[in-house]
Amino acid sequence: MAVRIGRHTAVLDRPVYIAEAASSAGKKEGEGPLGEMFDRVYQDSMLGEKSWEMAESRLVKENFDLLLKKSGHTAVDICIAGDLLNQDSAANFGYRDIKTPFIGIYGACSTMGEAMGIGAAFIDGGFAETAAAGASSHFCAAEKQYRAPLGMGSQRPQTSTWTVTGDGAVLLSRAEKKGAPIITEVLTGEITDMGVKDPNNMGAAMAPAAASLLTAYFKETGRTPDYFDVIATGDLGLVGKTLVIELLAAEGYVLDDRYTDCGIEIYDSESQDTHSGGSGCACSALVFTAKYYKMLCDGKIKRMLFMPTGALMSPTTSQQGESIPAIAHGVVIESRC
């Protein structure tokens, strides 16, 4: 049974193993700095489907199948997933043929953190022996839904981020897997809204949510940032990352080079014209599964705080002039190498 050590932090009773990870990315992501690290790169953004929405569902399904194949499992006890599309349709249609108990979640780009936290809680609590946790997004489907049809060729401001096409998923397991990293703590964030209204500046909207959960964690545990080799927030991008550093400094916590943001890592912002960085549920999911998971398996990093961050507005609420609520969810992961 887990132990709560503060309002936001629970320490697991027994380690939950991240037994496997799978990453499937789009063409642009494959051309970026992490291109070589992805398990699979799709050159066709339609994946042979007739719509971008169904292309994303296919990505979800094929990455889940890949996760099972890589892990040697034939099934899991429960799947936990979400995405950015209205009514979570990428996940719901992606998992509809998988015939496994399913928990649909909505945390926008914090989804991977939320899914891993719920999965760890279900395993720690005895509700499952194995769980798949995943998150997806698709640039074309997201642009169509959130902003303007691609055919309009709208200009993007420098504060905007680029929605990542891809799916990242992990297989969580109660059974020990030699060398696999473990989840040791689960962090659940609060909705934070500082009044930012610009949907082209989501980094600024989300930074306070990340900063507030980070600060709460350090206060609840008495730890400082140097407890971790890597602290990775979700997809704040360049604008949001700078704000998090400032907000933490104001609380007396220095985030040095060990702090990174998945939104900055996934693209080469200059050569790939992605402005403030990457975003979308798949952003942190891909950076974790393709890069940090392997570094944890290899022992290149020993302890990591993975904290994806989500902007919780809808196009309707933005059109109605509402500000952008945001949230962050995190997991502490340790290498067993």
Place this chain on the structure above:
Amino acid sequence: MAVRIGRHTAVLDRPVYIAEAASSAGKKEGEGPLGEMFDRVYQDSMLGEKSWEMAESRLVKENFDLLLKKSGHTAVDICIAGDLLNQDSAANFGYRDIKTPFIGIYGACSTMGEAMGIGAAFIDGGFAETAAAGASSHFCAAEKQYRAPLGMGSQRPQTSTWTVTGDGAVLLSRAEKKGAPIITEVLTGEITDMGVKDPNNMGAAMAPAAASLLTAYFKETGRTPDYFDVIATGDLGLVGKTLVIELLAAEGYVLDDRYTDCGIEIYDSESQDTHSGGSGCACSALVFTAKYYKMLCDGKIKRMLFMPTGALMSPTTSQQGESIPAIAHGVVIESRC
């Protein structure tokens, strides 16, 4: 720690108390057969807000405040909630000022079952001492998003259901509350899609998901329907309920008068012109919190299977000709009276 007794069923180690329940309903619901049972009935469908979407968020916030007030608690450890609006905006904006760790979920009209199951798992596993689980919907916001603008005055076929306006929420607690009913088992459903494509016949789309989880539960536990005083599915309505009875009969299980559907209970279909019944996340949430919760507290029923059912399509997927995936999630609740 919970014990899994099958792929879909987990038995809690210790009882999770449903310490309190709160129900806030719209005008039409207040005029229905359960009208007298709701804690609060709003006569103004806008709740003083400028949009239906924000009216639903206000409903969420005010019902949460009411839940706390009724319970005597000043806060809970975690909130779990969802709704039907794009990007879960009713829940996200409803909970943004509540300053509590938050888990956003999407399960369409199965949301209340999913939220109660996750809440019970978090408490059973030691991640929280108290949790609020809730679900909301709003007729006008849902019609605008899913079907046609109300001003068009479109005709509704007899198979269609009426989206319930309201919010139902429960306060789950590890600490014993004298006389409060307890959650003893959590049932997690799979996505089921039998190819139904008509978004005006969601009962037919969802019935197989409810039937499949019911059948799985009876097979996994060796029990039969008479183990329960009440089995209540989500919002299948008249069409879906009939199908569930037929599907269960084909598996050898007789669902007699102890089987009800929340979508049938909430309106008087003849005098209220609601055709096949009520639907929406708030349908089962209101029927449970306003009616069955009290019957469990009073000992009028001793054991209940509460199983809300959700249709997981989006307007986009329906327009693209896709069928309607569906899911059900359940909790077994016992009276302590």
